[in-house]
Amino acid sequence: MAGSPADELAFALSLADEADAFTLPRFERADFTLGWKDDRSEVTEADRGAESLLASRVLAERPTHGFLGEEHGVQGDIESPWRWIVDPIDGTSGFVRGIPVWATLIALTHADDGLVTAVVSAPAMRRRWWAGRDLGAFADGTPCRVSDVSELVNAQVSVTFSRGWDELGLTDELVAISREARRGRGFGDFWQHCLVAEGALDLAIDAVGVAPYDLAAVRLIVEEAGGTFTDREGNPTHEEPSAISSNGALHAQVISRLGR
Incomplete structure (x- = not known):
């Protein structure tokens, strides 16, 4: 089971807080070892550690949910209609070069209902975006809306x-x-x-x-x-x-x- 979109959004925001507390100090101190995946994209223990942190919390507090992360794949209840989809550090190539444009991406999906909640937290930029189904989208707490440019x-x-x-x-x-x-x-x-x-x-x-x-x-x-x-x-x-x-x-x- 899961809570309402608002409840799950609050949980996702708390997950983002936890991820930021783990990743930002490592970025600021360049406290990580760089490795390479088979596709020659960068990966660090900060990526893997952040994902493990979030997976542990999700599976402890949402034991009937599944979890898909970039680094460790699918965990939890693989048959559950609920699945958290996480990129612990989107923009690792920038992260390792001291470029602040990277973020933790967190989403909850349901097999029938689609996307339920989403958070994008970019602590080095001091920016955060989030949304809940039928709740609107927000940038740093301010409602946001697309442009009306048509050409x-x-x-x-x-x-x-x-x-x-x-x-x-x-x-x-x-x-x-x-x-x-x-x-x-x-x-x-x-x-x-x-x-x-x-x-x-x-x-x-x-x-x-x-x-x-x-x-x-x-x-x-x-x-x-x-x-x-x-x-x-x-x-x-x-x-x-x-x-x-x-x-x-x-x-x-x-x-x-x-x-x-």
Whole structure:
């Protein structure tokens, strides 16, 4: 069983507090050892330790729930309709280089009802975003809402180039979208989607190769802020290896160019 979205959001916020207390001192002191995964992406014991900390707390206080983390996979009740999806440090490549753009991503999903609660906590930036189903989205406690920009020529966009886009033959299209926009940037990772939710960006195109733990939390925040979050083919999901968020007004025209 689980509580209401508001109750589960309060629990998720407390989990984020615990994660911040573990990760931020290690970032500030560069107190970690760097390792490499099979895909050559960075990992530290701070990633693994933060995930273990959160998994232990979730499984102790929500024993009938499942837990999916980037570092240790699925734990808990694998048959449960309730599942926590966690990325302990989204942006590890920045974390290890002293760049403060990294965050702990926490989401609760239900097999039938979808996303229930989400928190994105970026302690080195002193920023936090959260949302609950039908409760709205918030940035540092202030309700946030997507923009109303309807033309790409007037839009601020963030594009994350990756080898996956090269393999799809769509990198030139990404460049064209950036050039047609009023301003193109590459904020990357969680931040670009949170900026869409805040209305600071109008469109964010993520790397190809993302995973549910990269996307679940930011998806709910964007949607509760009134935005649209899909894969590159326009399917509303956090379970495919591509992700595009927007204010909604720009979405169809971008999908038509990247969904082929």
